[in-house]
Amino acid sequence: MSKEITSREQxxxxxxxxxxxxxxxxxxxxxxxxMVIKPYGYALWENMRDVLDKMFKDTGHVNAYFPLFVPKSLxxxxxxxxxxxxxxxxxxxxxxxxxxxxxxxxxMVDPEAKLEEELIVRPTSEAIIWNTYKGWIQSYRDLPLLIxxxxxxxxxxxxTRLFLRTAEFLWQEGHTAHATKEEAIxxxxxMLHVYADFAENWMALPVIKGVKTANERFAGAEDTxxxxxxxxxxxxxxxxxxxxxxxNFAKAFDVKFSDKTNxxxxxxxxxxxxxxxxxxxxVMAHSDDQGLILPxxxxxxxxxxxxxxxxxxxxxxxxxxVNTLTAELKSLGIRVKYDDGENQRPGWxxxxxxxxxxxxxxxxxxxxLANQVVEVARRDTKEKSTISLDGISNxxxxxxxxxxxxxxxxxxxxxxxxxxxxxxxxxxxDILDNKxxxxxxxxxxxxxxxxxxxxxxKATIRCIPLNNEQEAGTCIFSGKPSSQRVLFAxxx
RNA sequence: CGGGAGGUAGUUCAGCCCGGUAGAAUACUUGGUUUGGGACCAAGGGGUCGCAGGUUCGAAUCCUGUCCUCCCGACCA
Numbered sequence: 001m002s003k004e005i006t007s008r009e010q011x012x013x014x015x016x017x018x019x020x021x022x023x024x025x026x027x028x029x030x031x032x033x034x035m036v037i038k039p040y041g042y043a044l045w046e047n048m049r050d051v052l053d054k055m056f057k058d059t060g061h062v063n064a065y066f067p068l069f070v071p072k073s074l075x076x077x078x079x080x081x082x083x084x085x086x087x088x089x090x091x092x093x094x095x096x097x098x099x100x101x102x103x104x105x106x107x108m109v110d111p112e113a114k115l116e117e118e119l120i121v122r123p124t125s126e127a128i129i130w131n132t133y134k135g136w137i138q139s140y141r142d143l144p145l146l147i148x149x150x151x152x153x154x155x156x157x158x159x160t161r162l163f164l165r166t167a168e169f170l171w172q173e174g175h176t177a178h179a180t181k182e183e184a185i186x187x188x189x190x191m192l193h194v195y196a197d198f199a200e201n202w203m204a205l206p207v208i209k210g211v212k213t214a215n216e217r218f219a220g221a222e223d224t225x226x227x228x229x230x231x232x233x234x235x236x237x238x239x240x241x242x243x244x245x246x247x248n249f250a251k252a253f254d255v256k257f258s259d260k261t262n263x264x265x266x267x268x269x270x271x272x273x274x275x276x277x278x279x280x281x282x283v284m285a286h287s288d289d290q291g292l293i294l295p296x297x298x299x300x301x302x303x304x305x306x307x308x309x310x311x312x313x314x315x316x317x318x319x320x321x322v323n324t325l326t327a328e329l330k331s332l333g334i335r336v337k338y339d340d341g342e343n344q345r346p347g348w349x350x351x352x353x354x355x356x357x358x359x360x361x362x363x364x365x366x367x368x369l370a371n372q373v374v375e376v377a378r379r380d381t382k383e384k385s386t387i388s389l390d391g392i393s394n395x396x397x398x399x400x401x402x403x404x405x406x407x408x409x410x411x412x413x414x415x416x417x418x419x420x421x422x423x424x425x426x427x428x429x430d431i432l433d434n435k436x437x438x439x440x441x442x443x444x445x446x447x448x449x450x451x452x453x454x455x456x457x458k459a460t461i462r463c464i465p466l467n468n469e470q471e472a473g474t475c476i477f478s479g480k481p482s483s484q485r486v487l488f489a490x491x492x
Numbered sequence: 493c494g495g496g497a498g499g500u501a502g503u504u505c506a507g508c509c510c511g512g513u514a515g516a517a518u519a520c521u522u523g524g525u526u527u528g529g530g531a532c533c534a535a536g537g538g539g540u541c542g543c544a545g546g547u548u549c550g551a552a553u554c555c556u557g558u559c560c561u562c563c564c565g566a567c568c569a
Contacts, residue, residue: 155568158493212569241569273569363526368528400530
């Protein structure tokens with residue numbers, strides 16, 4: 001056993017780190033808070049990115065790319081947005097190094113190369129994009145403007161965690177401009193549904209769609225919609241957000257358009273994003289103490305085939321069968337890998353692919369060929385079955401679908417069992433401390449109460465679910481009247 | 493950013509208290525035997541002990557600074 005994984009029970013945080021590092025998704029780097037995304041992790045991200053990109057394009061969006069740097073004067077234009085991000089910005093102040101006269105062979109910042117105006121490394125791109133949109137929008141005929149960008153952003157976080165919170169991360173950010181408030185709200189909600197669709201149907205990650213409270217809202221937004229997922233330790237993870245920005249950025253950057261009656265008005269905006277954080281959520285939601293468990297639809301490798309043989313003659317027989325099988329699976333669009341490397345024995349490969357979360361493993365040995373069968377092992381349940389070679393491709397194809405569905409069902413079952421109603425403060429605390437998960441409770445609607453609960457319980461309001469049931473009650477904290485329950489949880 | 497722990501071979505770690513030529517396991521290389529759940533035997537290569545200063549005849553070991561990581565907290569669209 002060369003790669004041991006800390007169990008979830010023993011140390012959940014370490015378990016997560018072990019999976020990411022030993023599963024080959026990412027590695028630490030020489031830069032504080034920044035990670036290297038390794039080929040296996042990047043392949044996963046590429047699959048996620050490709051699916052999302054198609055979804056964005058199918059909903060009428062196009063891709064563009066805006067600069068990494070934002071001049072400070074633009075950055076500070078929308079006050080709330082600037083204030084919200086001010087504490088976690090990397091700032092470029094100089095543009096040149098020179099040899100250090102006191103330390104031969106070392107470099108120093110050239111004090112003469114100070115920038116007139118500092119450049120902020122984007123923590124998000126609203127500022128640079130809205131400054132650009134100003135020149136692109138004059139008339140209602142220029143609207144709606146539906147643009148997405150795939151990019152990296154930097155947020156100088158105090159405490160980082162692989163994928164879940166890194167100082168630099170990869171994401172997409174959609175930035176749209178609309179002629180009416182209604183249209184912008186429809187766009188905001190539409191993209192939230194796209195995210196939920198992606199999370200549930202591709203990542204097998206059940207999410208709750210909702211709206212953030214004023215406290216938790218994106219800096220500069222009128223409304224922040226979100227999808228919230230639940231991890232296996234009972235903590236919530238914000239998996240994606242979609243913001244209705246009102247006219248805040250249009251006003252800050254003076255983006256006006258003429259409507260059909262030649263009236264000038266500020267445009268209405270949205271922005272929405274998901275990031276590599278989703279990978280962290282994927283890992284935490286599905287995996288077990290043996291390693292990663294990846295949903296088939298986005299797994300870099302869906303099926304791995306391991307040969308078991310003695311001598312070249314047996315290997316050749318197996319090769320012949322596997323080559324046919326591989327071709328069949330590929331023709332069904334299945335990502336299959338034949339690992340006939342001689343450096344590791346079968347047992348080692350079994351353990352390795354379990355660690356990496358490959359959904360289906362097929363073992364083919366001489367014994368199997370004599371019976372025209374193979375051994376099929378599924379990663380999600382660890383069940384092994386002997387399957388006839390006749391019709392194997394369709395069997396595998398169906399199995400992948402079943403695994404995808406099973407992973408979603410399992411996660412959803414866990415999530416549903418961890419939404420608990422609390423009617424008193426004691427119940428509320430008991431659930432948070434012992435059962436964990438989401439707590440559905442009445443709240444009086446004030447920021448003061450929300451802050452006080454956060455202070456005392458370390459839990460935040462994750463969201464007010466969309467189409468939330470209206471129900472008269474009393475706030476668990478203040479005892480004041482409330483018209484609906486909201487979802488609380490401790491969160492990442 | 494506060495508290496705690498840590499950084500020594502590719503990896504996981506011992507050695508440090510009490511200064512005196514750098515260790516184990518695993519991985520790697522070569523040869524052989526093996527192959528249905530992380531193989532075995534033999535031989536071999538590999539580390540300026542995170543980095544920079546200081547103390548000392550001599551520093552992985554003592555002192556100072558600094559960078560990085562992990563855990564807890566604060567912070568976190």
